Amino acid sequence: MALTYESAGVNKNEGYNEVNLIKKFIKKTYTDGVLSDLGGFSGLFELNKDKFECPVLVSGTDGVGTKVKLAQMLDVHNTIGIDCVAxxxxxxxxxxxKPLFFLDYIACGKLVSEKMASIVEGVAEGCVRAGAALIGGETAEMPGIYKLNDYDLAGFCVGVVDKKKIIDGKKTVKKGNAILALPSSGLHSNGFSLVRKIIFEHKNFSLDMKLDSGKTLGEELLTPTNIYAKQIGRLLEKFNVNGICHITGGGLYENVPRALSENTDARIYKDAVPKKEIFSLLQEWGGIETDEMYGTFNMGFGMLIFVEKEDVEGIKKLFEKSGDEIYEVGEVIEGSSKVVLC
Incomplete structure (x- = not known):
């Protein structure tokens, strides 16, 4: 009997089916700069240079860590792509x-077109929230590398900023600056290896367990990461910003120093931003020290913004007008590029 690619575990027809299923999701992300369509060897995007004196492209790549394992366990795949974009x-x-375009990469043990399309649906939704066009992607079926029902997801984003408007907190954050916070939606996409250890090994909980919020534990854990593109975009149109910090892996302790100048510390008031109940539950269930919590999770702080003190009230009014939450959570003091939690 002659061997085929399918006999080796790769079903090309499922791949073709996926492409047909995701077309409608991808189309809704397109912006004016998109020059290519689905199915080409690469994605094309035209930069409108008239809007910039000296445009600088800014790139980033990331995944969602072991949060994908929970999506697989719950068989809910249409939100994990939002996390990837975020x-x-x-x-x-x-x-x-300003985000311009995005590309995604999915690797799986067995390509099931409906499941892969559901993942891309989430990616497309994230792109819409970010104002970025989804101009390319890859789904790789890799039998023998991944288990049949396993997959991993990564993304690649490109944006643009005028050279004179590049934000670099290490150069511009200074003593006396106010620190504002955009709240997180929950755990976002970090710390899930510890989360899974607490829930499944330490406590043996079910993901169907109801929380006080009314959500199940599984629903709470899969809550998508907030995307802050629109809030930050509106802010930068009206105010100068000295530094911005995304609170990701390593929590406040590892990420805040990345946006601090060498002679400054960030004094942050832990209770200045509302926290979802999942943080206190995980700390209680796992018997986790407070410092470990703030060095692993975002603890309610999704993004920190360093601004001049005199701009705080104007920024609060701007956010109030748009219906977005923002909190004054601390100030920059003299120090050595570290976080001081109060």
Whole structure:
């Protein structure tokens, strides 16, 4: 009997079916700069240079870590793509960039077109929220590398900022600056290896367990990461910003120093931003020290923004007008590029 690609575990027809299923999701992300369509060897995007004196491209790549395992366990795949976009887009926002386009990469053990299309649906939704066009992607069926029902997801984002408007907190954050926070939606996409250890090994909980919020534990854990592109975009149109920090892996302790100048510390008030109940539950269930919590999870702080003190009230009014939440959570003090939690 002659061997075929399908006999080796790769079903090309499922791949073709996926392409047909995702077309409608991808089309809704297209912006004016898109020059290519689905199915080409590459994605084309035209930069409108008239809007910039000296445009600088800003790139970022990331995945969603072991949060994908929970999506697989719950058989819910249409939100994990939002997380992937958020992790990439929120990073490039820290330099003041406007997202332009996005590409995704999915690797799986067995390509099931409906499941893969559901993942891309989430990616497309994330792109719409970010204002970025989804101009390319890859789904790789890799039998023998991944288990049949397993997959991983990564993304790649490119944005643009005028050279004179690049934000670099290490150069511009200074003593006396106010620190504002955009709240997180929950755990976002970090710390899930510890989360799974607490829930499945330490406590043996069910993902169907009801929380006080009314959500199941599984629903809470899969809550998509906030995408802050529109809020940051509106802010940068009206105010100067000295630094921006995306609170990702490593929590406040690892990420805040990345946006601090060498002679400054960030004094942050832990209770200045509302926290979802999942943080206190995980700490209780796992018996986790408070410092470990703030060094692993975002603890309610999705993104930090360093601004001049005199601009705080105007920024609060701007956010109030748009219906977005923002909180004053601390100030920059003299120090050595570290976080001081109060």
């Amino acid at each position: 992790m990439c887009v929120n990073d490039i926002l820290c330099q003041g960039a």
